Amino acid sequence: MASDEMQADAIRMRRALRAANLPSDFGTALAQLARDYVRDDKHLTEILADTPPEMKRDVYESLRPNLKFTAKPLDWYETQAKEQAEREKLPILGPDGRLLEFRPAQDISSVEKRAQEILDEAVAEKTLILRCKKCTALEKFFGLEHESRIDVIKKARRKGWVYDSTGKIPAEICPNCETSLRVAHEAHYGRAHA
Ligand SMILES: [Zn+2]
Numbered sequence: 001m002a003s004d005e006m007q008a009d010a011i012r013m014r015r016a017l018r019a020a021n022l023p024s025d026f027g028t029a030l031a032q033l034a035r036d037y038v039r040d041d042k043h044l045t046e047i048l049a050d051t052p053p054e055m056k057r058d059v060y061e062s063l064r065p066n067l068k069f070t071a072k073p074l075d076w077y078e079t080q081a082k083e084q085a086e087r088e089k090l091p092i093l094g095p096d097g098r099l100l101e102f103r104p105a106q107d108i109s110s111v112e113k114r115a116q117e118i119l120d121e122a123v124a125e126k127t128l129i130l131r132c133k134k135c136t137a138l139e140k141f142f143g144l145e146h147e148s149r150i151d152v153i154k155k156a157r158r159k160g161w162v163y164d165s166t167g168k169i170p171a172e173i174c175p176n177c178e179t180s181l182r183v184a185h186e187a188h189y190g191r192a193h194a
Pocket of ligand 1: 173
């Protein structure tokens with residue numbers, strides 16, 4: 001399944017490279033792209049924003065050594081893209097590589113949020129609320145009667161929520177956000193399907 005999706009991404013990418021008159025060999029194409037085409041940080045932000053999430057790191061690492069300017073860390077470009085999307089209400093690329101209508105990070109009013117919290121507390125035994133430490137996206141997971149709390153946590157993990165214990169305070173990273181922990185996560189839980 002994962003390899004099918006990767007293949008689809010690869011085909012899409014090759015088509016885009018051909019359309020841009022670039023060689024369909026990725027390595028050569030990316031080096032040429034980096035040298036002749038990528039203008040500045042803003043431009044690189046746009047390119048990475050249009051790259052499927054699972055290919056972002058590879059594309060970034062391939063472009064970086066060949067750029068005319070010194071690239072900033074990948075996280076910086078991700079943050080730029082999010083801020084720009086928020087400002088301009090741009091569609092963003094979802095975890096499956098499809099375009100999603102952009103939703104501002106704070107789209108729940110505080111009143112609604114409090115009402116939801118009260119509801120959630122009532123079923124706290126079986127509700128898991130995760131907030132992404134990077135983009136502050138919020139997602140709730142509910143357990144059915146026969147499911148344990150562990151089952152609920154596993155639901156979140158399979159959906160692609162990554163537990164990050166590298167910081168001072170352990171945190172969660174949502175399926176949409178880039179993290180170096182994702183490779184190990186996916187090796188353990190499999191690749192999330194949207
Ligand atoms: Zn996130």
